[in-house]
Amino acid sequence: MRREGSPWTGLWAVFFKEMADHLSGLRMRILEALILLSALGAVYTGTQTLRQTVGEDPYLYLKLLTTAQDPLPSFVGFLSFFVPLAAIALAFDAVNGEYARGTLSRVLSQPIYRDALLFGKFLAGLGTLAVLLLALFLLVVGMGLFTLGVPPEGEEMARAFFFLLATLAYAGVWLALGLLFSTLFRQPATAALAAIGVWLFFAIFFPILTDLAAGALLLQADPFDPESQLRQANLALWISRLSPNTLYAEALTAVLNPAVRSLGPILITQLEGAVLGTPLPLSQSLLLIWPQLTGLFALAVLLFTLAYVAFQRQEVRA
Amino acid sequence: MVRNLLTLVLLALSVAWAQGFRGLSLGTPYPEMGVQPGENVSLTLTLKNHGLPPGVVRLAVAEAPQGWQASLIGGGRLVRAVYLAPDGEATLTLRLQPPKEVKPGTYRFLVRAEGLGQTASLPIGLVVGQGLPQRLSLEAELPILKGPPTSSFRYRVTLRNESDRDLLVSLEYEAPKGFQVTFTPAFASQQVTSLPIKAGESKDLDVEVSLPKDTKADTYGLTLRAVAGEARAELGLTLEVTGRPEVRFTTKEGRLSGQVTAGRENPVKLTLKNEGSAPAKNLSFSAMEPSGWEVKFEPEKLDTLEPGQEQEITARIKPSPKAVAGDYMVTLSLSGGDGLSESLDYRATVVRSSLWGLVGVGIMAVALLVLGFAVNRFGRR
Numbered sequence: 001m002r003r004e005g006s007p008w009t010g011l012w013a014v015f016f017k018e019m020a021d022h023l024s025g026l027r028m029r030i031l032e033a034l035i036l037l038s039a040l041g042a043v044y045t046g047t048q049t050l051r052q053t054v055g056e057d058p059y060l061y062l063k064l065l066t067t068a069q070d071p072l073p074s075f076v077g078f079l080s081f082f083v084p085l086a087a088i089a090l091a092f093d094a095v096n097g098e099y100a101r102g103t104l105s106r107v108l109s110q111p112i113y114r115d116a117l118l119f120g121k122f123l124a125g126l127g128t129l130a131v132l133l134l135a136l137f138l139l140v141v142g143m144g145l146f147t148l149g150v151p152p153e154g155e156e157m158a159r160a161f162f163f164l165l166a167t168l169a170y171a172g173v174w175l176a177l178g179l180l181f182s183t184l185f186r187q188p189a190t191a192a193l194a195a196i197g198v199w200l201f202f203a204i205f206f207p208i209l210t211d212l213a214a215g216a217l218l219l220q221a222d223p224f225d226p227e228s229q230l231r232q233a234n235l236a237l238w239i240s241r242l243s244p245n246t247l248y249a250e251a252l253t254a255v256l257n258p259a260v261r262s263l264g265p266i267l268i269t270q271l272e273g274a275v276l277g278t279p280l281p282l283s284q285s286l287l288l289i290w291p292q293l294t295g296l297f298a299l300a301v302l303l304f305t306l307a308y309v310a311f312q313r314q315e316v317r318a
Numbered sequence: 319m320v321r322n323l324l325t326l327v328l329l330a331l332s333v334a335w336a337q338g339f340r341g342l343s344l345g346t347p348y349p350e351m352g353v354q355p356g357e358n359v360s361l362t363l364t365l366k367n368h369g370l371p372p373g374v375v376r377l378a379v380a381e382a383p384q385g386w387q388a389s390l391i392g393g394g395r396l397v398r399a400v401y402l403a404p405d406g407e408a409t410l411t412l413r414l415q416p417p418k419e420v421k422p423g424t425y426r427f428l429v430r431a432e433g434l435g436q437t438a439s440l441p442i443g444l445v446v447g448q449g450l451p452q453r454l455s456l457e458a459e460l461p462i463l464k465g466p467p468t469s470s471f472r473y474r475v476t477l478r479n480e481s482d483r484d485l486l487v488s489l490e491y492e493a494p495k496g497f498q499v500t501f502t503p504a505f506a507s508q509q510v511t512s513l514p515i516k517a518g519e520s521k522d523l524d525v526e527v528s529l530p531k532d533t534k535a536d537t538y539g540l541t542l543r544a545v546a547g548e549a550r551a552e553l554g555l556t557l558e559v560t561g562r563p564e565v566r567f568t569t570k571e572g573r574l575s576g577q578v579t580a581g582r583e584n585p586v587k588l589t590l591k592n593e594g595s596a597p598a599k600n601l602s603f604s605a606m607e608p609s610g611w612e613v614k615f616e617p618e619k620l621d622t623l624e625p626g627q628e629q630e631i632t633a634r635i636k637p638s639p640k641a642v643a644g645d646y647m648v649t650l651s652l653s654g655g656d657g658l659s660e661s662l663d664y665r666a667t668v669v670r671s672s673l674w675g676l677v678g679v680g681i682m683a684v685a686l687l688v689l690g691f692a693v694n695r696f697g698r699r
Contacts, residue, residue: 294678
């Protein structure tokens with residue numbers, strides 16, 4: 001049966017309801033507390049290190065985000081660890097939870113399309129994460145202002161904004177994955193386990209696998225032909241870029257460290273005459289990470305499309 | 319034979335007489351001389367005791383013309399008597415001072431020495447108006463020198479006093495505007511403007527001419543003058559100034575950094591200005607750029623650049639298409655005839671064209687299209 005009318009009808013109702021549920025839910029509270037604690041710790045150690053080591057740096061606040069001190073990782077390190085978890089936690093029972101509670105058919109008996117329901121759930125998750133990230137970031141900057149006593153500059157803030165955008169795209173990928181599994185599996189526990197399994201795979205096993213693959217590829221290269229070695233190294237890099245974690249890490253590297261000029265192997269001839277250590281303009285850094293950003297975005301959209309197709313083909317009146 | 323013998327005997331006798339001379343002798347090397355009007359004359363008198371016992375000899379100027387003052391000076395004081403040991407000798411100065419207005423003519427004096435039972439007298443004649451004229455001469459070893467305006471022109475000049483009295487010579491010069499001339503006695507370090515020269519002596523001087531840096535290439539004349547009273551000497555010196563080109567090489571706005579796009583030609587305007595004194599010739603441009611880059615100049619060469627002339631050229635910097643974004647140093651240099659070479663370091667910030675960004679937008683658009691297609695295809699109540 002063809003649909004009549006716009007698929008967006010009821011989207012905002014779903015969006016605000018879901019967001020209210022998320023923000024008031026206990027699950028979110030726990031996540032917030034976790035992230036807040038780690039942010040406090042990271043910023044505190046970052047400030048201490050900065051005060052001791054960095055005399056003058058044009059990008060002090062970016063340093064604040066990226067400086068790590070053993071045993072604590074940097075703020076960025078914490079985020080790249082917690083954001084996938086938070087996204088999965090928000091989405092793993094989005095659809096199958098409704099089944100389990102028997103509320104899905106009740107919702108769909110309202111003048112709300114299925115499209116709008118799924119869109120609304122996804123956007124609500126993304127909005128919740130955006131609010132969370134923004135609050136966290138403002139907290140970090142505020143604490144930096146308090147402890148460092150230097151106001152941040154425009155370019156720093158612009159870079160931080162793109163950092164937030166990249167983090168949001170990364171969160172979107174895991175949110176879409178959680179949504180996909182929650183439509184594919186009827187049991188929320190199965191969906192959660194599957195999503196966390198994928199996350200673990202990319203976080204732990206994929207780097208090992210790509211290392212192995214890179215080693216094997218380099219062994220294949222002719223040791224007397226630098227060109228073939230370069231080709232194999234590029235191939236290994238491309239394989240490692242299949243992981244959203246790699247894309248996110250590369251995007252962060254370039255946007256938070258203005259001195260980064262390239263994300264792949266560089267020939268020494270390309271550096272001839274180069275003045276090293278000078279910051280790139282923001283537009284050039286963005287151009288550098290543009291493929292990564294668009295890749296994350298496209299991956300999120302594709303995963304969501306899969307979830308959407310799976311959801312549309314499902315029988316809801318069970 | 320007899321005559322020969324006679325001559326020999328006479329000769330021997332005369333030697334014996336000369337050796338056997340006993341008495342006082344009073345003499346001076348030049349008893350008659352010409353002097354300038356108004357000139358003070360000092361004569362050196364020698365008084366000698368030949369074979370007499372020691373004793374005191376009185377001296378006096380017995381005759382002097384009207385108005386002349388004659389004084390005998392020994393040991394810095396006026397003297398009237400001299401003590402002479404046997405075969406002893408005394409030296410005295412006779413100073414003759416003319417009256418204020420002395421007429422030309424011959425004036426005679428007589429100095430007499432009395433003592434030890436002997437008398438010696440010395441007539442002296444001064445011919446006023448017959449002295450040598452005061453004359454100076456100035457000669458240069460190498461009167462024509464050649465060099466760039468920055469080099470020092472150093473002439474070795476000999477100043478000679480050709481008159482019969484000591485002179486205080488002042489040194490003057492006439493030179494084109496801006497030229498500076500200094501006089502230094504040879505082998506000395508102090509600069510002088512005047513110097514004393516004894517009669518008949520000469521002195522070597524170093525004359526150094528320094529000129530403004532922007533002096534045009536040309537031949538310049540310079541006149542040195544030595545003046546002492548009425549005596550004067552002139553010497554013409556010649557400077558052949560060869561010019562030197564000096565080219566200022568900068569970008570048009572003076573900024574030494576700029577943005578260049580990878581893989582494209584980026585024009586950078588440069589200006590040349592000849593601030594030297596000679597035309598710069600055969601100017602050619604080159605660049606030290608990272609490998610894979612290209613730098614072209616428009617025009618590639620300049621034949622001449624006259625002094626004061628300004629010329630604009632364009633450097634087209636084309637970074638390698640594979641250049642990594644960031645800052646690079648490119649050295650642009652200029653070389654020409656007469657050892658001319660200038661260079662400037664240009665800091666080029668390579669930006670990459672945003673063409674690949676469009677590809678990323680395309681990927682995103684494809685993803686959204688897939689979603690839109692899914693919504694259309696699977697949308698249902």
